[in-house]
Amino acid sequence: MNGHPSSLQLExxxxxxxxxxxxxxxxxxxxxxxxxxxSLGELEQAREDCLRQLPPERLLGRIAQKPxxxxxxxxxxxxxxxxxxxxGLALILFLPRTDxxxxxxxxxxxxxxxxxxxxxxxxxxxxxxxxxxxxxxxxANRQPAAAWFVDARGRVDRFLTDGSAALEPGEHALxxxxxxxxxxxxxxxxxxxxxxxxxxxxxxxxxxxxxIPPGEGWAPxxxxxxxxxxx
Amino acid sequence: MTDEEVADAxxxxxxxxxxxxxxxxxxxxxxxxxLQEVFVRLMRYGDAFHLAESKVLWxxxxxxxxxxxxxxxxxxxxxxSTLERAPEPAHRGTGALEDREVILRFLASFDDRLKxxxxxxxxxxxxQEEIAAATGWSRQTIFKKLAFxxxxxxxxxxxxxGGSYP
Numbered sequence: 001m002n003g004h005p006s007s008l009q010l011e012x013x014x015x016x017x018x019x020x021x022x023x024x025x026x027x028x029x030x031x032x033x034x035x036x037x038x039s040l041g042e043l044e045q046a047r048e049d050c051l052r053q054l055p056p057e058r059l060l061g062r063i064a065q066k067p068x069x070x071x072x073x074x075x076x077x078x079x080x081x082x083x084x085x086x087x088g089l090a091l092i093l094f095l096p097r098t099d100x101x102x103x104x105x106x107x108x109x110x111x112x113x114x115x116x117x118x119x120x121x122x123x124x125x126x127x128x129x130x131x132x133x134x135x136x137x138x139x140a141n142r143q144p145a146a147a148w149f150v151d152a153r154g155r156v157d158r159f160l161t162d163g164s165a166a167l168e169p170g171e172h173a174l175x176x177x178x179x180x181x182x183x184x185x186x187x188x189x190x191x192x193x194x195x196x197x198x199x200x201x202x203x204x205x206x207x208x209x210x211x212i213p214p215g216e217g218w219a220p221x222x223x224x225x226x227x228x229x230x231x
Numbered sequence: 232m233t234d235e236e237v238a239d240a241x242x243x244x245x246x247x248x249x250x251x252x253x254x255x256x257x258x259x260x261x262x263x264x265x266l267q268e269v270f271v272r273l274m275r276y277g278d279a280f281h282l283a284e285s286k287v288l289w290x291x292x293x294x295x296x297x298x299x300x301x302x303x304x305x306x307x308x309x310x311x312s313t314l315e316r317a318p319e320p321a322h323r324g325t326g327a328l329e330d331r332e333v334i335l336r337f338l339a340s341f342d343d344r345l346k347x348x349x350x351x352x353x354x355x356x357x358x359q360e361e362i363a364a365a366t367g368w369s370r371q372t373i374f375k376k377l378a379f380x381x382x383x384x385x386x387x388x389x390x391x392x393g394g395s396y397p
Contacts, residue, residue, distance in 0.1 A: 008291075008355035011247050017287040043247070050246035054263065056238035059245070063237070063271050107275070140279065171296075 004036060005029060014043045106192050107138035108147075108226050126231040129181035133228070135174040139192060142166045146196040147174055148204075151186040154214045156204060158197075183230035187215055191223040199223070232277030237270055244286060245270075248294050254354060255298040255338065268297040291355075299346050302339040330384040337387050341380075348376045 005013065005026050012018045013026040030036045110121045113132035127133070137147055144166050149157040157177070191200050203220035212218060219225045232240075248269050253262030272293050273280055283289035331353040338346055351357045351365060359373045366373070 006356035008357065012285065012287045015243055015247065015287060017285055043250075046250055047246035050249050051242060054245075054249075054266075056241045056245075059241055059267065059270060060234050060238060062267050063274060140276075 004033065007039075010036060010039055011043065014040055106140065106145075106190065106224055108188065108190055108224055109136040109138070110134070110188070110226065110228065111136065121228070127179050127183065127228045128231050129179050129183040131179040133177045133179065135188060137167075137172045137174060137190060139167055139169050139172065141169055143192050144194060144196050145172075145190065145192040146200050147188065147190045148200050149177070149186050149188055150204065150214045150218055151184045152214055153184065154208065179228075179230075185230055186228060187218065188226045188228075189219045189223050190225075191220060193222075232274050232280070236277065237274050240273060240280070240286070240290075241270060244290050247287060248290050251291060251294050251354065252298055254335065255295070255350060256301060257336065261301055265294060265297045265301055269294045272297070295347065295350055299343055302346070305339055330381060333384045333387045334380055337383070341383075345376055345380065348373060349380055352377060352380070 009018065009022070009026060013023060013030070016023065018026060030040060111118055111134045112121050112125075112127065113134075114128065118132075121127070135147060137145060139145060146158070151157075189200060191197075199220045200223070203223075204218050207214075207218040216225045216227070245266065249262055249266045252265035252269070253259055256262050256265060269290060273290070276293075280286065280289055334349050334353055338349060341349065347366060348362060351362045357365065359370055359377065362368075362373045363370045
């Protein structure tokens with residue numbers, strides 16, 4: 001090994017996260033390097049401090065208080081097509097951009113702008129007329145996706161329909177929407193993978209044909225459904 | 232992932248993640264918030280974590296994302312407060328602050344791509360080649376971004392400490 005290992009390499013070494021060869025060469029360096037041994041000692045001390053200050057049980061307790069973050073939820077939204085277009089422009093300006101994170105699975109976050117304040121919608125939080133909404137879709141792999149809204153009247157708004165173009169892994173902010181006045185409940189249905197838009201179209205058509213009320217019953221299997229309920 | 236699996240991962244990697252979050256955010260409390268969010272995502276995306284060749288790199292990638300999101304929420308306030316807390320020019324010379332210190336202090340003011348390069352270079356001490364491999368971007372892109380970061384560091388150092396560009 002030429003010179004000291006990088007801080008990243010040393011951190012990975014401390015938890016045996018390097019490939020076998022790199023682990024061994026780092027070990028050989030550390031044995032002869034007081035500076036790196038001190039750095040490792042600091043990492044070990046930090047580990048002890050961390051576990052003492054925030055034991056795993058307490059961390060799990062905190063996580064348990066955020067169930068909505070762990071499993072997909074069902075929420076309602078209401079919006080109209082015209083206001084959605086205007087909202088899309090407005091929300092792009094005031095919401096922070098999201099960047100890529102390569103994670104497995106499909107996730108959806110809904111941000112709400114109300115009285116010039118933007119926040120992530122909390123579990124059970126109701127929406128109001130004129131709320132600005134923006135959906136952030138998280139994809140694990142490069143794949144096509146479709147994200148459609150259906151409201152309580154059965155009106156469908158297709159946000160992401162181009163199934164021929166695969167999206168990169170990571171987070172994608174979709175165009176925004178404004179909750180119409182008076183507020184109307186609405187579902188967000190998201191499908192990923194080849195043929196996602198077709199699966200949504202077929203499921204929605206089938207639901208209409210079978211007289212199923214708009215809602216989660218409209219979603220094809222494997223799709224993610226979130227709903228936002230009006231106050 | 233089960234609670235026990237998450238707890239095991241936390242025991243092993245939690246302090247590294249917390250340390251990284253605190254260094255990026257420069258705020259202990261915010262670092263804990265980010266740490267918590269990282270393990271929420273671990274619980275949600277446990278399958279990907281199990282498949283990851285390097286658990287540390289996987290967690291760091293998620294931690295960076297969580298921190299960048301927090302920085303974005305803080306927005307310009309962070310930069311303003313940083314400037315307010317900066318030492319008086321008379322107390323510190325222009326050269327007293329290293330590029331790394333300045334860049335991390337003003338991380339929130341960069342776009343996400345620059346943030347990513349800054350963290351990989353200044354925190355992880357990666358070479359240009361390693362950053363290119365980690366991000367999938369070209370060496371030329373990495374070179375340009377690092378050159379930009381260095382020029383910004385010089386300008387920001389002047390704002391913090393006074394004096395002229397080195």
